[in-house]
Amino acid sequence: MAVPWLSDWSRMPSPVFKDEASQFAAAVKVAKMYYYQSMTTEAIAQDMNLSRSKVSRLLSIAHANGLVEIRINDPSDRPKSIELELEQRFGLAAAKVVPVPEAAGEGEWLRRVAMFTASYLNTVIDSNMVVGIAWGTTISAVSDHLIPKSTANVDVVQLNGAGNAQGVTNTFSSNLVMRFANSYDARPHPFHVPAFFDYPETKVALWRERSVRQILDLQSDVDVMLCSVGVMSPHMTSYVYSGAFLERSDFESLRKERVVGDMATVFFRADGTYRDIELNRRTSGPDLDLFQRAKHSICVVSGLQKVEGLRGALRGGFVKELIIDEPTARQLLATTAAGADVDSKAVEPDAIQDETDHALSGQEKRIAARPAKSAAPAPTDPRAKAHTSRKRKTATSS
Numbered sequence: 278m279a280v281p282w283l284s285d286w287s288r289m290p291s292p293v294f295k296d297e298a299s300q301f302a303a304a305v306k307v308a309k310m311y312y313y314q315s316m317t318t319e320a321i322a323q324d325m326n327l328s329r330s331k332v333s334r335l336l337s338i339a340h341a342n343g344l345v346e347i348r349i350n351d352p353s354d355r356p357k358s359i360e361l362e363l364e365q366r367f368g369l370a371a372a373k374v375v376p377v378p379e380a381a382g383e384g385e386w387l388r389r390v391a392m393f394t395a396s397y398l399n400t401v402i403d404s405n406m407v408v409g410i411a412w413g414t415t416i417s418a419v420s421d422h423l424i425p426k427s428t429a430n431v432d433v434v435q436l437n438g439a440g441n442a443q444g445v446t447n448t449f450s451s452n453l454v455m456r457f458a459n460s461y462d463a464r465p466h467p468f469h470v471p472a473f474f475d476y477p478e479t480k481v482a483l484w485r486e487r488s489v490r491q492i493l494d495l496q497s498d499v500d501v502m503l504c505s506v507g508v509m510s511p512h513m514t515s516y517v518y519s520g521a522f523l524e525r526s527d528f529e530s531l532r533k534e535r536v537v538g539d540m541a542t543v544f545f546r547a548d549g550t551y552r553d554i555e556l557n558r559r560t561s562g563p564d565l566d567l568f569q570r571a572k573h574s575i576c577v578v579s580g581l582q583k584v585e586g587l588r589g590a591l592r593g594g595f596v597k598e599l600i601i602d603e604p605t606a607r608q609l610l611a612t613t614a615a616g617a618d619v620d621s622k623a624v625e626p627d628a629i630q631d632e633t634d635h636a637l638s639g640q641e642k643r644i645a646a647r648p649a650k651s652a653a654p655a656p657t658d659p660r661a662k663a664h665t666s667r668k669r670k671t672a673t674s675s
Contacts, residue, residue: 304339307332312345343399343425359606363599366610367591371598373397374606383580386602390579391418394600398503401573402461404429406500410457411436411541411562412450414516415505415577420453423460431463434495436502437541438470438561441522449516468492472522472542474559496563501573507539508586517542530555538586540565540576540595547585549593568595575600584609 439450458465507515
């Protein structure tokens with residue numbers, strides 16, 4: 278037997294939204310009724326004169342566009358004790374340990390860490406901010422899971438150049454900047470310079486150019502810095518070491534300097550020292566004290582091979598907020614004695630030599646002889662100086 282009112286309701290026309298804004302407004306209204314008032318989709322459909330399928334579509338729109346965020350706080354799921362120990366041991370403002378199934382493999386670890394990071398960023402990035410990102414495999418994985426968030430007057434700036442002998446423009450890094458900018462309605466600022474200059478003098482000269490200084494000034498004013506730690510390892514070679522950015526002589530220099538990792542293509546040792554490392558005179562990356570000055574210095578790490586590099590970054594004080602998978606966090610704590618200083622001689626030269634050979638093996642004799650890099654005084658990076666915050670444009674509403 279047909280129910281008259283139900284038959285009439287089922288024939289009700291579904292409204293046509295005038296524009297995206299009205300559709301989003303409807304999606305928010307539906308989401309509030311569904312989550313705040315615990316109404317069923319059928320009840321919402323009756324209340325708003327919609328079909329149930331339309332209500333479901335609006336809920337999907339709300340999720341896809343970041344209008345709704347769902348968090349599950351399971352006390353047994355997040356290893357709070359590890360987070361607390363990391364914060365206390367290394368003086369971190371925050372540590373976020375992401376539970377992962379150890380048997381799943383490091384590829385799955387990275388995927389889950391990237392997903393968590395993408396969600397975490399939405400709690401940090403807001404209007405009237407400058408966001409600095411360092412290109413790399415880990416941050417690229419984060420960009421795959423970004424959740425759109427509407428903001429105003431946000432700038433996304435690339436922290437280090439990505440050009441190499443094959444070209445100054447690198448689509449990998451440029452696309453990364455665009456992904457973040459699009460996700461936050463922000464202005465993108467790619468940095469079209471080499472990752473490493475051939476000569477320190479070239480860097481000094483280019484850093485005087487007004488167009489380049491605009492980027493450097495923006496970098497100096499970052500509120501949020503997002504990066505990972507690059508390492509050389511037979512099992513995990515970061516893009517900077519495998520992407521035709523360095524020559525054999527550069528790898529030899531890093532070995533002699535006992536480098537354990539880099540952040541934004543700035544190299545450091547196991548004890549966190551970096552200022553006197555020769556290759557840093559030619560890098561386009563920022564002085565690492567920028568990471569100490571920024572309000573949010575977020576380092577994302579996944580994979581056991583990154584432990585030594587991460588420990589060096591922590592000793593240097595370059596990390597304020599750490600996002601890390603649980604197995605790597607446990608390994609970091611297990612191999613770092615409480616209150617002990619890290620010996621910069623801990624990494625054996627032979628081990629680094631093996632990693633150097635591994636990193637070079639895929640480059641197919643790319644290293645042609647070039648003129649020796651001439652000695653010159655270490656260039657002064659304007660980003661390392663005390664700076665005055667720029668006056669941001671006030672966002673206006675039309």
